[in-house]
Amino acid sequence: MPCNSDRLCAGHCRACATTHSLAREPALDAALQLMQMLDKTKDMDFSQNTANRSPKLSTDFLYSKALGKMFGVLVCEKNNGELLTLKAFSGQYNGLWEIEGWVPPLFDAENFWNLTTPVEKRIKAIGREMEGAHITPERYSQLQGQRKRCSQDLMKQIHSLYRLQNFNNQQATLSEFFPANQGIPTGTGDCCAPKLLNFAATRKLKPLGLVEFFWGKTNRSSTRHQGQFYPACRDKCGPILGFLLCGIKGL
Ligand SMILES: [Zn+2]
Ligand SMILES: [Zn+2]
Known part of the structure; x- marks a missing residue:
């Protein structure tokens, strides 16, 4: 279901006893550009060196049995005022946690x-x-x-x-955000929003806008369609986003 709200990345912060959120609009153009690149190159590696491309990085994977996945873009500002676009894929891509040009997971x-x-x-x-x-x-x-x-x-x-870092330079573990008797949902911390925010926080980048979209073959329950934007998920990201968004100046 597409969501029209401009603030899709949000969570309750216990430390501030308030909800922190991040706008979508500043990241929209960069997300559309990323979609175009995925469509044009049909590959996760956008470098011009087509000869050495690994078949594992082909976007064919997203139209196979594995189906599509969520992608995310975070536009941030560096210390010197320059803008920087970070990009992420959710979970692993074809068995890989790390791909050149994409932000890494929340662990080594x-x-x-x-x-x-x-x-x-x-x-x-x-x-x-x-x-x-x-x-x-x-x-x-x-x-x-x-x-x-x-x-x-x-x-x-x-x-x-997993180590989560926020913009107050605080670190946390996943277990701090979930009741001990309920456990942590599988895949928590592997969505694009936490990967992007954690990476920006560790590099002292100031987030301006974040957007997540689906790319590839429609998922089994037919709730995700290629090229559509979706809000951050509630079950896994909801409990951790308030912490991750904490300390962004000027929000
Ligand atoms: Zn999520
Ligand atoms: Zn806070």
Whole structure:
């Protein structure tokens, strides 16, 4: 559903006991330009060097089984008054956390792979044992429990890698924003708005406008369509945006 409100990126800030928000309008042109580039190059790497392009970075990925994804643009101002446009893709792109020219995630990607690779191997090994022909029902449910604990522990450890920085130079972890008994929704911190704001805060850039749009094949529930703008999501971004937007001067 397209949203016409000019302020789509907003969240309640506990420290200030108020809602902070960021306008959309200053980032609209840059978002339209990004759409044009995606359409023209059909690639996530806009450099002119077409010979060395990785097939992984083709936008064909967005029209495959993986479907489309959200993209975001943040226009900010540098210390010297120059404008700078940052761009982000939500989550991973075709198994990649980092792509040249796009803002990085809220954690060190190498730490992420070092953490997840061995645990995922272990989870797969448990799965293989569960499919064994001579397995007793007792052993099966024991393994099932093991696999579940492994995945839950891994999620907790992944979430602990995230560091959120705001414009007051404060840092936070994800767990500070979600009730302990409810857990943190999967993918929290991986949307474009948190990636963009965190990056701008760490580089002392002043955000002027932020917009998020969908690009690629329509999602399964048909709620997202290519080229349309959407507000920041409520379940994952809602609880953290107030913190991330805190301290922007002149807003
Ligand atoms: Zn979100
Ligand atoms: Zn605040």
